[in-house]
Structures are given as C-alpha cells and as structure tokens.
C-alpha cells in the first residue's frame with residue numbers, strides 16, 4: 016500500500032458529515048430522526064437565482080469564466096452589503112470562489128508559512144483547525160467563555176499574541192456559539208492584529224443572520240481591506256444557497272491576486288452559470304434573508320426556551336447564526352456521550368461540542384435549520400425519561 020503524505024494524515028474534515036451519515040443509516044433502518052447536526056438552512060434559494068442558472072445554461076454560458084469571477088458579479092458585490100460595510104472596494108480586492116470554506120484555505124496558504132502562529136477561537140469552526148493543521152501552521156487557541164456570552168475578548172487575544180503571530184481568525188456571528196461581537200471587541204481585536212502586523216481573517220458568512228436588532232461589526236471598516244483584513248463570505252447561509260457553492264472574498268489586492276492564482280491553478284474558475292445566480296440573488300428585491308430571519312428567530316426562541324426547561328441542560332440565547340450551544344455538564348456526561356445517547360435513544364442528531372474545540376467538550380450544538388414542529392418534537396422527546 017502507498018504511504019500517505021504527512022499532510023494527508025493530518026486531515027480531519029468536517030465530523031458533522033460523519034454524524035449525518037450515522038443518522039442516515041438509522042433512518043434507513045426505519046428510525047425517525049430529527050436533524051440538528053448540519054448548518055444548512057432548510058429554505059429554498061430565491062426563484063430568481065434558480066431561474067438565472069437555467070437561463071445561463073440555456074444560453075450556453077457553460078464555458079470557462081475569468082478565474083477571479085465574472086465582472087457583473089464582482090460589480091454587484093462591490094455595491095452590495097454582503098461584504099462591505101459602507102465603502103466600495105476596488106474590483107481587484109474581490110475574488111469569487113466556490114463557497115467560503117475554500118477561501119479559508121486560499122487565504123491561509125497565501126499568507127501563513129509552516130510554523131507561523133495563528134490565533135483561533137476555541138470553540139470555533141472545524142475547518143480552521145483542519146486547514147491550519149494541513150498547512151502546518153501553529154494553532155494558538157484563544158478560549159471563548161460562556162460567562163462572556165461566548166464573545167471573543169480582545170484582552171484574551173492580546174494575551175496569546177506575540178511577534179510570531181501571523182494571523183488572527185475571528186467569526187462573528189459565530190459557529191458554533193451564535194455569539195455576535197460588540198463594536199469595541201472588534202476594534203480591540205483589530206488593534207491587536209495591527210500592533211503585531213498580522214492578518215485579520217474575519218469569517219462573516221453569518222453576517223446577515225442576526226436577531227434582536229443586534230449589529231454586526233466588521234473589522235473591514237478600519238482598513239477597507241487594503242492592509243490586513245480579509246473578509247470571508249458566501250451566499251450559502253444568507254441566501255440559503257449552500258449547494259450552489261458560491262462565495263466572495265475581499266482583501267488586500269496583493270493577497271487576493273495570489274489567492275486568485277491558487278484558485279486558477281487548482282479549479283480554474285467558478286461555474287459561470289452559478290455566478291449568474293449570485294448576480295440575481297443580489298438584485299432580487301424579494302429579501303430572502305429577512306424572510307428566513309423571521310422563522311429562524313421563532314425557532315431560536317422556542318429551542319432555547321425548551322432546552323432550558325430540561326433537567327441538566329442550560330443554554331445561552333444566541334444573537335446570530337442558527338446554532339445554540341447547550342451546556343450539558345450537569346448530566347454527568349461529556350458532550351460526545353450525550354450526543355451519542357441522544358441519537359441512539361431519542362433519534363435526535365446533534366453535534367458534540369468537542370468537534371469545535373476543547374472548551375466546548377461539555378456542550379452539544381443544535382443547528383435550528385429545521386421546522387418548528389421538529390424542534391417541539393425534539394424538546395418533547397428530551398423531556399421524556401430516561
């Protein structure tokens with residue numbers, strides 16, 4: 016058998032997909048499963064986005080496209096509030112990609128050398144850890160705390176930053192906590208990045224998914240993405256377009272240029288007909304996000320209230336994204352044991368917190384991208400003993 020590379024051996028992937036596979040197996044065996052494991056909104060993409068793809072294919076817009084993205088999409092993005100917050104970036108600060116995940120890889124590969132330190136929130140999105148391990152960066156975890164409503168604290172970032180810090184990753188609203196950072200916190204983290212001349216990678220895929228009229232603050236306003244801020248974003252969550260695989264990254268030109276070359280060398284370009292869907296989604300007056308937000312808000316409140324009524328479980332009210340991180344430490348089980356038991360005994364699929372980092376080992380993540388009826392049913396099943 017051929018030996019695998021060290022890089023391949025470090026690969027972790029996204030364990031949620033393994034949980035989904037187990038849940039599907041049980042389903043195939045006739046078990047009724049309630050799904051809370053994946054962060055995939057159960058809403059349909061806008062009609063106009065779907066029609067734009069069909070039309071583009073019928074018009075034979077099915078060839079290679081410019082590798083950094085079609086001009087119409089980049090222009091529409093530059094004028095939209097998807098990535099920018101009150102300024103218009105230059106077109107060559109934008110890179111159109113197949114979703115946001117790959118942007119993390121491109122951005123880290125183009126700025127971080129093996130051994131460079133990268134500060135990552137714990138708990139945080141699993142791809143950060145996988146990609147950083149794959150690229151041999153040194154991961155420096157900064158703990159998020161439930162007492163601080165899981166928000167990233169600039170003092171904690173400062174405590175672990177040093178001259179070897181090459182990048183700081185922030186994610187507000189956050190997966191898996193749903194926390195949304197305040198303006199002061201964002202400004203503070205930007206200050207640390209500036210002091211140590213580090214890249215500040217701001218993952219804003221949930222930027223539009225917020226409740227209680229809370230604002231999303233992006234560090235991009237401080238340098239207009241000309242110096243150090245790289246904004247990672249996509250149509251996946253805000254426009255319920257996960258399967259389209261369409262994203263846009265905004266950053267300093269010289270970094271975006273190299274990320275574009277990496278994209279060109281590895282996947283050539285994003286399908287042109289998919290990019291047309293992005294143009295249509297941005298131009299559609301029917302606001303897909305606000306329709307979703309209304310329903311997500313109802314689910315958020317229902318789920319968190321229900322969880323807090325169950326013995327041994329407590330859960331902070333998240334202010335963004337569509338995740339609730341429930342504390343199950345009083346059950347005497349680890350998050351992993353609890354998640355296994357929940358799936359086997361109650362047919363409820365959730366993600367154990369440990370997947371997102373050690374700080375969440377006594378937690379499980381519920382993704383409320385499922386109907387309210389399923390949420391109520393899950394709460395009822397959890398209330399039943401044993």
Ligand SMILES: Cc1ncc(COP(=O)(O)O)c(C=O)c1O
Nearest residue numbers: 054114115116140190220249251
């Ligand atoms: C924080 C975060 N960043 C990035 C992504 C990847 O998004 P995309 O589907 O656009 O690749 C996800 C998906 O779950 C996420 O939660």
